Amino acid sequence: MDLGLPGEIIQYDFRRSAPYAEPAAASDIPRPLRVVQWNIERGYQLEAVIATLQRLDADILCLQEIDICNQRSGNTNHGLIIAERLGLNCGIAIEFQELASPLRTPAQQGGGLHGNAILSKYDMNFRAIQHAHQPYNWPRDGSLLGEPRLGQRCTLVAEVAVPKGPPVLAYSAHLECFTGIVGRTGQLCDLLLDSRESADQFPHQLVFGDLNTFAHSLARFSPRYANGWYRFRTLGMTESEWWIKNILSWYPEDGAVNRRLEDEDIPAEHRFSSGILRSAVNPGWWDPFDAVKDITISNHAGWMTAKVDWTFVRQLKVLKHWMENRDFAESDHRCLVLEVEHAHADILEEHKKLTKRAARELELRRRSKFWTWCSLVAAASLSLVAFKLARSSMVSGLSKAI
Helix, strand or coil, X not given: CCCCCCCCEEEEECCCCCCCCCCCCHHHCXXXXXXXXXXXXXXXXXXXXXXXXXXHCCCEEEEEEEEECCHHHCCCEHHHHHHHHXXXXXXXXXXXXXXXXXXXXXXXXXXXXXXXXXXXXXXXXXXXXXXXXXXXXXXXXXXXXXXXXXXXXXXXXXXXXXXXXXXEEEEEEECCCCCCHHHHHHHHHHHXXXXXXXXXXXXCEEEEEECCCCCCHHHHHCCCCCCCCXXXXXCCCCHHHHHHHHHHCCCHHHCCCCHHHCCCCCCHHHCCCHHHHHHCCCCCXXXXXXXXXXXXXEECCCCEEECCEEEEEECEEEEEEEEECCCCCCCCECEEEEEEEECCCHHHHHHHHHHHHHHHHHHHHHHHHHHHXXXXXXXXXXXXXXXXXXXXXXXXXXXXXX
């Protein structure tokens, strides 16, 4: 069955009631907009995922790793199944054609398509961002990872005609994992630029996705997952901390060019390009979850943990936020849930202050950690010196006694 090609968008609409052609009265909306971010891990536990989504009854769902007719997922169309079972409007941006190959294990076997989705109770207009920055060449090098595929990373964008207030612009992104900070920063800047250029027409935005910010901990020692000059230059911080400190806390009033990303100590060919320096400016995004404490993925018996899933809001007030799938039974990612409502432009200033404060606190925490380690090293060194002196004194005393 010909379902599409990488870069294209597939659409389904299984809403059982009439589309929202006209905004509903405020009294008809029982609660704020409930929105979900979740990487469903190729739907390996699809029934459990659907049960959770049915219970959440969200208005907008941003999902990643949607499998369509791959052998590993029973040759079924997960996007269609989820949309039909939940009775939702749905768009799927196809990222990859997963080639069937003896190089793949049964759990990885392809034969179909793979991408990112946005589902909603409401009318949507879709488009896809074809990322200008593609740090991993999948058609050429996918076989080296045992995953031959055609296509590239792309982000689905939807104008959602919510019934209360102006439309919300929603993004469902899945940034590259087989790269490092530099490669992902390029893809993040593709989103920052699109968001900024869209903000006049669509000031209310949800920028959700699995952004794969895990180039730290054990991953730092694997050139497959963490490469480039920032692999060890970021010792003492997680990638999510680095994002907060160097990108997300830089705003237009700080300058049209992000000076924090200028690093004269790195060879010129490895520095961030001038285009990235201009794009790495926060247009008003804010994530209510903690960049360090709110872990969304945990692998290798807990030795590699990270906040890789992000729920950025722009000009929306977050009334409540929480995580589902905390035990990772339904997916290797936690499910993030927000309840939001439209806000005036002055909330942008409030969110900017919160982000800058978070950046300062993270830096203080990092410095405190550094000096704690210095103190421990100094204490251990002094203890060793004291031990050697005591031993030398003891040996000297014994020699005199003899």
